[in-house]
Amino acid sequence: MDLGTVFAGVPRVGGRVDGCTYCYSESDLTLLGGDPAEVPDSLVSSFAREVIDHWPQDQYGLVWRGLAPRILKVLASQPDELVLRGLACARFPTWPAEEQAAIRQEVRDIVARACTRGEQVHRLETLVCAAAHIDHDLAPWLSYLDTLGPDADAAIAELAEYWATGGEPMLWWFPEDPAAPIRDWLYSDALWDRLSRAKADDVKIAIARM
Known part of the structure; x- marks a missing residue:
């Protein structure tokens, strides 16, 4: 588009x-x-x-x-x-609906590219948190990460480890518990299936220690 x-x-x-x-x-x-x-x-x-x-x-x-x-x-x-x-x-x-759809799709594309280009975890985390400002909701963007293919495994595993070991999301609408959707995602079947595929057992251990 x-x-x-x-x-x-x-x-x-x-x-x-x-x-x-x-x-x-x-x-x-x-x-x-x-x-x-x-x-x-x-x-x-x-x-x-x-x-x-x-x-x-x-x-x-x-x-x-x-x-x-x-x-x-x-x-x-x-x-x-x-x-x-x-x-x-x-x-x-x-x-207009077309403009809203264009913004969402372009941001999805930006996030997907960050996941597949081996960029630093802070850059990906920043993009995901920025995307959440579209609807003041982080959960749909975590679900979007789950739709990305195996070429995103390394980046998403690194992001999961970052959040599991104390990284804090920056959400400017200041939700009462900004990390709640992240905790749900870290324990989700979709993420753990990805971590198993990526043989990222160290990330599973980090999550289990939260």
């Missing part, structure tokens, strides 16, 4: 965005209100990570939607849980 095509019709704010003038120059705010293709990479990254109260809610969703293909490139190249934090304020559930 081509994100550029999906989001090409998003209306623009037009003119200047009424954002924080302490953190952003007039030229930055004007760029954010115009053609998303003209926004510098550094400004895309800053916008995606910025605290929500720096932006008026009636404009924020339009800017986010217009920059969505660029923001997901930031997520893929510079994983950070903050990058998708703003989706709730951007009223993601109200977006």
Whole structure:
């Protein structure tokens, strides 16, 4: 799915965005209100990570939607849980169905690539936690990991070991027990079947010692 095509019709704010003038120059705010293709990479990254109260809610969703293909490139190249934090304020559930589906699929693809390219466990953990901000729910993304094939075994086993030995998820909606879905997943049949296939007995031992 081509994100550029999906989001090409998003209306623009037009003119200047009424954002924080302490953190952003007039030229930055004007760029954010115009053609998303003209926004510098550094400004895309800053916008995606910025605290929500720096932006008026009636404009924020339009800017986010217009920059969505660029923001997901930031997520893929510079994983950070903050990058998708703003989706709730951007009223993601109200977006056209095609746009919502495109975001979900692209994030799935980003996570899958991280699982099959031998990337560092912290990078994968960050991507999974960032993805959870789409719906404020980590469990579906752990279930998604279970659907990936044997080429993801090593990365997922390493992630399981990381969480079993004290790694903490960073979830910016601050659930009461952020590790609850992780505990359920660590003891799930799907994960243990994968660990058996990967001969990752050391990870099973780490989980059993939790």
